[in-house]
Amino acid sequence: MSAVDLSHITKSFGPVKAVDDVSFSVEKGELFGLLGPNGAGKTTSLRVMLDIFKPESGSVSLLGGPMTESKKDRIGYMPEERGLYQDIPLDRCLAYLGSLKGLSSAEVKQRSATYLERFDLTAYKTKKVKELSKGMQQKAQVIATLLHQPELLIVDEPFGGLDPVNTQMVKDLLLEQHQKGVTIILCSHQMHQVEELCDRIVLIDHGKVMLYGNLQDIRRQFSGHSVTVRTGDRIPTLPGVERIEPLNGTVKLHLLPGTAPQEILRALVAGNVNLDQFEISMPTLDEIFIRVVQGKGEVA
Amino acid sequence: MNKLWLVAWHEYQRHVFTRRFVLVGLLSVPLVILVLVGLIFLIFSLDIDTTPLGYVDSSGLLANPVAAPAPEWPDKPVPMLPFANEADARSALERGSIQAYYVLPVDYLSTGGLRVVHLDSLKASPRAQFYDFLTANLLRSTDPSIANRLVKGAEIIIQSPDGTRSISSKNWFNVLIPIVAGIAFIIAMFSTGGYLMQAVVEEKENRTMEVIITSVSPNQLITGKIIGDTAVGLSQIVLWLVFIVVPILVFRNSLTFLQGIQVGVQTLLLLVFVMFPAFILVSALMAAIGATVSEAREGQQMVGMISLPIWIPYMLTSSLMSNPNSPLAVGLSLFPLTAPLTMLMRDGLTILPAWQIALSSAILVLTAVAAIWMAGRAFRLGMLRYGKRLKWREIFARQKA
Numbered sequence: 001m002s003a004v005d006l007s008h009i010t011k012s013f014g015p016v017k018a019v020d021d022v023s024f025s026v027e028k029g030e031l032f033g034l035l036g037p038n039g040a041g042k043t044t045s046l047r048v049m050l051d052i053f054k055p056e057s058g059s060v061s062l063l064g065g066p067m068t069e070s071k072k073d074r075i076g077y078m079p080e081e082r083g084l085y086q087d088i089p090l091d092r093c094l095a096y097l098g099s100l101k102g103l104s105s106a107e108v109k110q111r112s113a114t115y116l117e118r119f120d121l122t123a124y125k126t127k128k129v130k131e132l133s134k135g136m137q138q139k140a141q142v143i144a145t146l147l148h149q150p151e152l153l154i155v156d157e158p159f160g161g162l163d164p165v166n167t168q169m170v171k172d173l174l175l176e177q178h179q180k181g182v183t184i185i186l187c188s189h190q191m192h193q194v195e196e197l198c199d200r201i202v203l204i205d206h207g208k209v210m211l212y213g214n215l216q217d218i219r220r221q222f223s224g225h226s227v228t229v230r231t232g233d234r235i236p237t238l239p240g241v242e243r244i245e246p247l248n249g250t251v252k253l254h255l256l257p258g259t260a261p262q263e264i265l266r267a268l269v270a271g272n273v274n275l276d277q278f279e280i281s282m283p284t285l286d287e288i289f290i291r292v293v294q295g296k297g298e299v300a
Numbered sequence: 301m302n303k304l305w306l307v308a309w310h311e312y313q314r315h316v317f318t319r320r321f322v323l324v325g326l327l328s329v330p331l332v333i334l335v336l337v338g339l340i341f342l343i344f345s346l347d348i349d350t351t352p353l354g355y356v357d358s359s360g361l362l363a364n365p366v367a368a369p370a371p372e373w374p375d376k377p378v379p380m381l382p383f384a385n386e387a388d389a390r391s392a393l394e395r396g397s398i399q400a401y402y403v404l405p406v407d408y409l410s411t412g413g414l415r416v417v418h419l420d421s422l423k424a425s426p427r428a429q430f431y432d433f434l435t436a437n438l439l440r441s442t443d444p445s446i447a448n449r450l451v452k453g454a455e456i457i458i459q460s461p462d463g464t465r466s467i468s469s470k471n472w473f474n475v476l477i478p479i480v481a482g483i484a485f486i487i488a489m490f491s492t493g494g495y496l497m498q499a500v501v502e503e504k505e506n507r508t509m510e511v512i513i514t515s516v517s518p519n520q521l522i523t524g525k526i527i528g529d530t531a532v533g534l535s536q537i538v539l540w541l542v543f544i545v546v547p548i549l550v551f552r553n554s555l556t557f558l559q560g561i562q563v564g565v566q567t568l569l570l571l572v573f574v575m576f577p578a579f580i581l582v583s584a585l586m587a588a589i590g591a592t593v594s595e596a597r598e599g600q601q602m603v604g605m606i607s608l609p610i611w612i613p614y615m616l617t618s619s620l621m622s623n624p625n626s627p628l629a630v631g632l633s634l635f636p637l638t639a640p641l642t643m644l645m646r647d648g649l650t651i652l653p654a655w656q657i658a659l660s661s662a663i664l665v666l667t668a669v670a671a672i673w674m675a676g677r678a679f680r681l682g683m684l685r686y687g688k689r690l691k692w693r694e695i696f697a698r699q700k701a
Binding site for chain 1 (some may be wrong): 303304306310314503506507508509510511512513514515516520632
């Protein structure tokens, strides 16, 4: 059973279609990437998913059905627009947010103590939130999201504004939650982070789904447009090669559309080039992303 | 605990348990009252001059005089000194041992003419005390109880035909009590509404909205806020009442004018059934304003749209007081925003028909519910509008919120 199922969602703001016939599913226990450039419709999709916005058409199933008030206690959401109550102490802020997720005061106390310790914020718990640094507020926001041990975790640009140490800490935390069986939707435009953490992705651009599926399958689907060759010989002019790019002692051959890597291999062998290495390059998610959003990819 | 109450409690404690609330919210009004009362007493005491008054009586009416009844607190008795002739009185006046002297001619009883001589202006209290003294002596042969009644005057009690309401001419301040209560309510109403509007705008400014809205429903959030902030306002009123009622009870025995103060059943009914829903209504409207704007400053400009109709009855005071049952008065009593003050202003002057109280209350309750719905909808539509104002027509447009 899918933890989240979006089916043909459309949402407009005035004349602008922010989300246009978007469908995707997130399996239970999965760490799923929701990708797209700025303004692609990612956050709107999340808000529709969370019932903050009502879609014009389509349906959403969340944890086995439509969103209900009681389900809100099973979901942890960290929006891109971070927000905490600024004028109250951190511990009171966490206590309030935790209580709204159905936690008792004893549970809030015990769990926030653990997280505050882990995030080095224990010494700051009685300080007003506005007195904390931006990074500390980010960490506090992560704590508020995880405090009630959600089954479904939705994090929108979780690494924004974090230094490398804290980025790693959040990454570890997401992996830890993933190992515990929590379903995670990671919404980001930072491809390398998604590539490192997610198994499946959906890529949205201009409100439409451009790519959807297993990350490795997608990379394989976009492979074949370049090959990496290691050789001591000079590379002759080859038909079907658009550009030759030297790269760390190897040469990357960018192929013209319609050219198969096997044709290049045959041409190199026929040209008596001594090959130490011949490898079909797997594109990075960054490359796929750029190709898709620049209109060079295929719509899923 | 229901999330609505969690929101309400959060709102309540974040405003009440602060130094600002204690200093500004609680102590401001009692302090202003205290300062005003102090000033009144100061002005009054500056007006009291116990330097004796002299009199030269050629009429013989003040031979072997009897004393007049003592003036009421805080006024003090002024001794009356007889002089054999005007020259003695004049020199006493010039020495400063008397503040003025009266000359009663031989034919005073037939003409009523008398002279008063003073160097500085003669204040109202000694003047009144001399006339009381004169009256008491003119009536010395009359039954003391009758004489006393004539000196003290009558207490006219205006009573309704069914006897349920009465107003004493001496307890004129009972007419003022509902009006003062109305002003206090309105001050609390707007300070509460201000908290609420601030709270809603603050959550947009701080971007806490999206986090909260995935924990509670927009309706729970807005209703919780309205309840919490209304409770702040009511706490303010209750504590102001304590500050006002306790001194009244303490000084009731020593200050006779306080003994006549009473709050009628009708006033209490109005406070519960008219002022309370009005309070909720104003809070909800202020919350709706907060939900449509993106900055607190912008919201302040829109508050005038609510405060103006609220104060309209005060602008029509003379009309309402001269005819408290006119169609205008009834109309204003039924219009939700003008009802609270109109009802309280009429309360001291007339007997309000039960149907008017019931209808006004029902309209207010329905309007308050509609305002909460509107605030909830505005909240839902406007909660994620950062930096862009929500138009009112969007609230009523047939779109999914």
